[in-house]
Amino acid sequence: MVAVMSQLVGKRITLGVTGSIAAYKAADLISQLVKYGAEVQVVMTKGATQFITPTTLQVLSRRPVGIDIWAEGTNSVPSHIEIADTTDLLLVAPLTANVMAEFAHGLAPDLLTSIYLATRGPVLLCPAMNGKMYEHPATQANLKALRSRGHAIVEPAEGMLACGYEGLGKLAPVDEIVSRVLSILG
Ligand SMILES: Cc1cc2nc3c(=O)[nH]c(=O)nc-3n(C[C@H](O)[C@H](O)[C@H](O)COP(=O)(O)O)c2cc1C
Numbered sequence: 307m308v309a310v311m312s313q314l315v316g317k318r319i320t321l322g323v324t325g326s327i328a329a330y331k332a333a334d335l336i337s338q339l340v341k342y343g344a345e346v347q348v349v350m351t352k353g354a355t356q357f358i359t360p361t362t363l364q365v366l367s368r369r370p371v372g373i374d375i376w377a378e379g380t381n382s383v384p385s386h387i388e389i390a391d392t393t394d395l396l397l398v399a400p401l402t403a404n405v406m407a408e409f410a411h412g413l414a415p416d417l418l419t420s421i422y423l424a425t426r427g428p429v430l431l432c433p434a435m436n437g438k439m440y441e442h443p444a445t446q447a448n449l450k451a452l453r454s455r456g457h458a459i460v461e462p463a464e465g466m467l468a469c470g471y472e473g474l475g476k477l478a479p480v481d482e483i484v485s486r487v488l489s490i491l492g
Contacts, residue, residue, distance in 0.1 A: 313492040315343030320389055320425075322398035322418045323363065324405045325353020327468040328434040328477035332358065335399055336366040338484045344491075347372065347389060349418045351405065375417040386417055390424035395491055398422075399460075400434035400477045403445050410448035428490050429457040432483055437473030460486050 319339055323332040332348070339346050348363045349372040360371040375386060383391075390396075398405065398418070405418065409431075414420040422429070431452060439445060440462060453459060460478040467475050 311342045313342050313488055314339060317343070317394045317491045318345045318347065318392060319395045319397055319487065319491075320347045320349060320393040320421060321367075322396065322401070322405070322421070323348060323350045323354045323358070324398065324400060324402040324418070325351055325356060326400035326402050326434045326477070327357060328400040329354045329357035331477055331480055332399060333362055333366055334480045335483060336363060338480060339487065340367065342484070342488070344487075345369075347393065349373070349389070349421060351402075351416060351418055353402065353404070372417050375420055386420040387424050390421045390426075393421075393425065393427060395428050395430060395487065396422065396425045397430045397432070397483075397487060399430075399432035399483055401431050403433075403435050403439045403442075403448075406431070406433060406445065406448045406452065410451040429455075430460065430483075430486055430490060431457055432460040432478055433462050433475075434477035435462070435475050436467060436469050437471055437475040440475045458486060458490065 336346050346367040348367045364371045408419045409422050414423050463476040464474050465476045
């Protein structure tokens, strides 16, 4: 018997992917969200494209990936505003220390950070980084600021990090991220 996974039919998720070594896990995350019926609009930072190709994420999400804020297409509404206005959830996984800081301070130098500022719906953030970067007071202050705005956070996990350190900072398991998405949107 094939399980029916339709909880996310009709839901539009914008998935921000940033320049972490964990960016490859976005491929599995997209596959799972699509299986639940979600429409997934992927937005990558330039940094993320160093870790996984837009082609992979485009094929899995079945739609063009947004990267360049200047590639606005033919709409009269700028794409960053249109994406923000039409999304049910802004999910960022993995979230780098850098984009976390940009979100916390309201900087909008690229497509993903501009979408964040224009978003009024729920935001789910999944940080991933080296444990020292995660525990740095600057990162913790940024996380606190984002939490105080009401954004949901999936805490990173402990384990062996790609940089060789053992500790806190691994992207949370994809299943845990999907469960949080279902609890917000399902
Ligand atoms: C091999 C490698 C792995 C990295 N992994 C991470 C990471 O997991 N988390 C993080 O915050 N930064 C990581 N960085 C640093 C970011 O890629 C760097 O801060 C970059 O400017 C982030 O760009 P973005 O935040 O716009 O995507 C890594 C860099 C390299 C070279």
